[in-house]
Amino acid sequence: MARLSNPFAFTPRPVIFWVTATYIAIFAVLLTVHLNVPDYPHKTPAGTNLTEAWSDLQHITRRYHPYNSHANDDVRKYLLSRMQEIVESKNLGSDRVEIIDDNISNATFSAGNTTVYFEGTNIIVVIRGSHDKEPFYTTHDTPLGTSRAPGNGGVLVNAHYDSVSTGYGATDDGVGVVSVLQLLSYFTEPENWPHRTVVLLLNNGEEDFLNGAKAFMRHPISQLPHTFLNLEGAGAGGRATLFRSTDTEVTSFYKTVKHPFGTVVSGDGFKQGFIRSQTDYVVFNGELGLRGLDVAFMEPRARYHTLEDSTRESSLNSLWHMLSASIATTSGMASDTSDRFSGSSDEREDGKVNTGTGTEAVWFDIFGKVFILFRLHTMFALCVTLLVVTPIAVIGLTVILSKSDKNYLFTRKKYIHSSDDDEPVRLNGWRGFFRFPITFVAATAIVVGLAYLLQRVNPYIVYSSPYAVWSMMLSAWLFFAWFLLRGASAMRPSALQRHYTLLWLFIGSFVLLVFVTVLARNYHVASGYFSMFAFAAVFVALLISYAELFFLPKKSVYAARFGDAGGVIHDREPPSRPLSGTTNGTRSDERVPEDDDATETTSLLRNDRVSFRRNYGSRRQSVSEGADPEDHHAASDLGFVYEGEQEWSGTLPSWLWLIQFLLTVPIVVILVGQVALLLTSAIYQTPADGSSTLSIYLLFAALTAALTVPAAPFLHRFTYHIPTFLLFVCVGTAIYNLVAFPFSLEHKLKVYFLQQIDLDTGANTVSLTGLEGYVQDIIKQIPSAQGQDLNCTTPDVATRKELTKCSWAGLPAHVVPRLSPYGNNTTPKSWLEYSIQKSSNANKATIRVVGQNTRSCRLMFDTPVRSVWVDGAVSDPRFNATGQHGTRELRLWHRQWSQPWNVSVAWGSDTNSTFSGRVACLWSDANAGSIPSFDEVQHYLPVWAVSSKIADGLVEGSKRFKL
Template identity: 40%
Template sequence: MARSTLLRALSFRTTPVTLLTLITYLSISFALLWVHLVPPNVASNAELAAWDIDLPQAWADLQEITKEYRPYNARRNDEVREYLLAQIQAILKRNKDRGYDGSVEVIDDLETNVLFPGEAKDGLTVYYEGTNIIVHVHGSNPELSPVLINAHYDSVSTGYGATDDGKAVVSVLQVINAFTSPKRAGDKQIKRGLIALLNNGEEDYLNGARAYAVHPIANRSHTFLNLEGAGAGGRATLFRSTDTEVTRFYKQSKRPFGMIISGDGFKRGLVKSQTDYKVFVENLGMRGLDVAFWQPRSRYHTEDDDVRHTSRESLWHMLGSSLETIEAMTSDTSKQFDREGENPAGTGSDAVWFDFLGRVFAVFKLHTLFALTITLIVVPFVVFAFTIYGLAAASKLYYFSNTPLHPAPPPNSSKPTTTRGWRGLFRFPVAFVVASGATIGLAYLLEKINPMIAYSHQLSVYAMFISAWWSLLWFVMRGADAIRPTALGRGYAFLEQWLFWWAVMIFVAITINVQKLGSGYFVMFIYAGITLSAWISLLELAALPKKQYPGTTALGNGYTSDHDGHSIIAPSDAPHDASDDDHDPDESTPLFRGRDRPRTFHGYTRTNIGTTPMHTPSPSPPPSITSESDIYPGEQPWSSHLPPYTWLLQHLLSLPIPTIFTGSIMLFVSSALSQTGADGSNMLTVYLSMAILSIIFLLPATPFFHRISHKLTIIIFAAFIITLIFNLRAFPFNRSDRLKVYFQQSWTLTPGDDQGKAATHLVAHPDFIEKIVRDYIPSARNQLITAAEDPVRKGLTRVTWPGIPPNPAPETKIGEVMQVEVVPRKELGVGMMGVKVTARESRACRIDVLGEGKVGNVTVARGGAEGVKWLGDPGGPVKQVRLWRRSWEVEDKWDVRMRVVEPENEGEGSKSETAGLKLKVTCLWSDANHVEFAIPALNEVMKFLPEWAVVSKLSDGLVEGEWVGEVPMGV
């Protein structure tokens, strides 16, 4: 009785399968959500003391620098810079007084000026005057190159920048503190030096990093750690890495977080924004890491990126990881990053990396992943071939068989006449196609009806996809099993899944070898679990008796064989009491039902066929045979020989580990993509990605679905109905996840005009922006409003109306706010043209060449500025020149000279004396700290937007003052 109870409790039946599957998915989902949403606790006081850092001071520094907006083009930027310099000096003085005896150099860089080209397709050249802060902590071994740690201290004009990039900045301050601690004095001084860079102007085309790239100290370091923020809280993730060797340093982090998928996203161009990592790698040839906060994106570049929306735990996750990574990098005494020759940083290998539940971090070479992938493609295929051959040779390959039973049951019997080994072959493919097709259809439906719902409810979208796929697949699998029961259903599903993932593995191998992408690493774990489970389904067949064929000879032990040695199974013609089959066994139930002969296989007995007399069976049945209750209702009688507990091993192999990897990718991808619709991204791509990942999340469990309780599926189906209705009808934004509305005001300045001509622009998702402007913005009421696709942010709509004129330079006449002087011809060479530009309360302007005209050979000079250094090649023809200066003085003018690029088939000097080009000079104002006076239109928008919307900057300038005129060439 005890054995029978245990058998039922753990065998492949409804209750144990349902409970174990439910517990597995619930526990894994909870663990993944916890890791995803909750940053680790702050370290103990003992650990903080061991690092000799001051976390409360770091938090106070973060509060100070995020009091106001601090873009490069705002006076608050200079105040923050002075504060950071003072904090650095205070840290170094305090540590020196406490006993640190190492050499530290502080570089207050107010001299580096850089001129560099943009992307070739942009036709852009940028002139920038740097204001970086550089701290060089010398190492004990001067032959080893120092390590660079970088953060940028500017913010965008509409964001306080607590995460982008305030937490990184205060982390760098504490890294300086930790590595100049008295605990690092004497022989405990770091081996490699440390260069801490706080750059300015990252938000404006990575200008600060480019200024650092032409500084003499830049060539000393070969490895780097860049700290960034593209979200507003949570954990900092390893966003991308140059190679395997440098990624291993991050492995020292106690709470690692990240996966190669983000790096591949940058590599494939799926992520449009850039970080200073780009400059360090492409311009300086360095090797390093990009660590960044990455969600929620709805707060990125908005006023919600403040201290209130972050936490000390989040700060510690970045700071703690940085300390541990820099410790590993500065302790490395190998020469792998200090080679001589053309590439002094050496050459690394492509890397694959991922964390496991935020605790364990794996990193290995992409080539290793390729080798493992090829091995897993070839070896299981060979093993399966030999296993199937062995089973077929032993006449135990019940799959794909329909062997007749001899002698056949009586005509009026309900007993099966064959092994029924084909039954269940098509169930999984049909169920998979039906469920997956419907789930993909839901993605299209969602994008059509309520495309932005994932912006604030990505978990409800996942719940809809998961519950839909579960319900439909269960219906097909369970329905087929009810109509045509089979003991081979689980095995067929595993074998067919193995073939599916085998094909996917081939695709993964191609992407690794051709495109150098490692994002398919998780497929390897799914495939491994499914492969082992499918192999177990084959090995189970070894426990079955040989299949039966007519014309056999006796083998003994109750089996017979034909002349080829195959065994047979014959139906019993012995009378029996039908009531024996109608109740569960108890203490009074005989071990063998019937009269004289022991029976197995639900009414079948071992017998001889042909001329050979019957061999008397042994008095005891095989150990695996207990009673007819071992056979699941309606399944083949021979299934009582199958081991009852192997499904537990298959469940363990195929579900937990693959589901953890898939689930972590689901959360990462949806958090990265679900709010990009506000930037103009196609939401169908987002929903298709979420739907496919939802399918993969459940796919390993499908071999068990036909044993899952209908009661659980009814609950899940009800969840599908609820989430479907919610996702189609719910409003997609709320106070925590606000829709980004991009602001800009253009301002045409005409001499003699008291106000200029202003136009206010709001850009956002086309389904909402016109309603926002018409229903919420007072100055747009009764005004002519135009709406058109935005020329910069594709997929979004730009709504324009006159708005309230700006006043960025109080007590200044409109005609004097910006000044443009055409350089006289006599000062120019042949084919040259020039303008001098300045503006009040602004240190950013740009020059656009209108029409078909193009210029080249751009040079920029300004007042007392030092010499300009080129970064990279000057590039091709220029359509735009961006200008940035460190001074606020209106007298410090940009003096820009350009050579006109002649049209094809026209030689130099072919233009007349009066020939020239039409230029548009635009100066930018970006200070939103006093918008009620300087930019009242922005103040109005911020005040009257609905609570579910928030302002972000459209471009570098919140206000863009424009001057248009023709500039002649010199002769």
């Protein structure tokens, strides 16, 4: 009778309680950690001041401040003054801290068929480490490679202070900028002074082509650091996540962060090209050769690069989360006096700093409290070990069980005297073996079907309601899996159903681990780390199931209980039972009834068998009459048997299932759940950028199966109550997901603005690029577009090919003041002037370009040019001026306004070849009302939409040229 009140028995009530409570608890903690930011402390470390940092953030985010705006100059002046104020307040000499106002560095580099010439306006602060006694070398007369401080170099901390033309830049990258200011204050406190030199970089021009980081490479101080921390933003608040890292050794410094957050999955996403945007990390690591970390905000993406990237949408908690991570990580880097990051003392032949060789890392956090870090090689070795050892262990246990005569697995019958002529005892050991794979395929197929249904009916609902989609898929999988598993158990109960399900999980996770191991070995992908832990947990749980079988009687002993029978002896057949689990012990109609009348064929031992069955039946009846209807066990001299299951299972322990559950479910749900939430935040609003919604739903479906399948060994013990509730959840969320409008006030659809003016003809075209159907509905509400026929085409921006660009004749722009410096009235045609002088004996020409009230222009060639040179450029062997197939576009950036560029180009060898293309200048400053079309779009957008920029400029004026 102990099982009737045992809270750990493998009976419905305990199973329902422990499984349901565990899932609810884990999901609640995961969502709480993911959606909430830890509170900032009332007392911060010496040298830091959150009130001051928030005031700085508010100041620099008052206006849009892209590189090509006057507000950008104001932000730069403010940041310089704040740095000088901080240093002066500490009474420090210039030999210990140096502020570098870099108005000299420039860079010319190529990216594919595009060449960029950029003049930097970076701000650099160098805090000399206490272990670095030599003076700084920061003048441009010093050759690159000779400015390195002695010892192990230093630490670079970077943030960019420019915003996009459509956003205030609070988290992209204002929080990073004010964190750098606070780091300057922190490390100049005597008790916090770093051992190694710390270089604080505020770069300008990241948003346009990572230009500021490229310009930093031209400054000699860039040769000093060997490690780096890049601070970025791709959302509007929340937690700052560890996006990616170069290696295990440098990632170890992040372990000291009090509230770590992130997983290597995001790093692999960048590595494999699934994430199309980039940060300065690729310059510092890929081109400068440093080893370091990328820490960034990542959600909500709907506010990224829009006016909603503001202090209103951020918080002191988010600011502190990034700042505290920066302090802990940078302090660790700057305290490291080993030589593991120093490499050799000479610059490498490719121009990169030699920072040694690191090992690839696997890392993830647990509930935002614990940070797990180990080498990818360690993961590979563990995976290989598991793949080799575990099958041997399972086979060995199977052999031992067979030798012990206790292997009931896959056993149909047992002969009493080991003779085929004897009457067999039916063991029904095969029963339940095929249930899980059929259930898994069916339940997963239903979830995949829901994914296709959403894609067909309401594809963008995930944009505003990702958790409604998750609820629908999770509840659908659990309900249909329960329905099939419980139904099969009701019709033909099996004491081995849990064991067989774990065996199938072992086989499936084994195959998955093989795939993960190949990815780790051949492609250096660590994202499958959770499968290693899941496989190990399933293996141990399966070992427990094998250990359980040793509690069973020997098959020969069990069969001998029936004695020598003249006919086939069946084990007790399961009665048909309803799915509620409240059935009685009715005998199956298929069971051959006993005949009390002896005949000439009756076995001499028949009375023993009849006595056994009658005794068994009487004991069973006596227990059933007084038992709780919830406990479906029958009593025999073999112990309690769960209703309808094989009689030999009565000696199985009733509590070991809980250990198996705790081994398999929590670890998988925690690890996979964190990955699922991170991927949800990363991709659920990418359809506005043109990403496939079907791929998002299919990923959700795959993760749904991974989250719920660990519960499969225990689902057949559930009664109908919880699954029925899940069915209602599934139906309700499915209806909502199919009919609800996919965008909302909190989750606005991004559309991309651009105004293009043909300065030769005066044609003025305004366009919005966005999702087909929705962008047309948005434009209908804009007054200047009403009554016009929209011209909708595929955009010419490579990263937005999946969207639709619709244009109309918009309001004229006023990006150039009415009066020029010479006192003459300006017209659009005079905004841009150019001249071309062709060489008389070769396919070469010099082009002079000047744009009024701008510091960004472009040259676009109809056929690629083979060489490009801009007056003022400095040659650098690390940068190629043109791509392998030449250059089709040259982007020009001045640090001064309305200044000319003189460009020398050379093209094909055919002396008769023509030279033609387009000259364009950009205007990006939307603060002064000089772009009425943009202001109109901002004003008349529906409440569920928001505008962003699609190019470096909001207005593009161009003229054609031809030689």
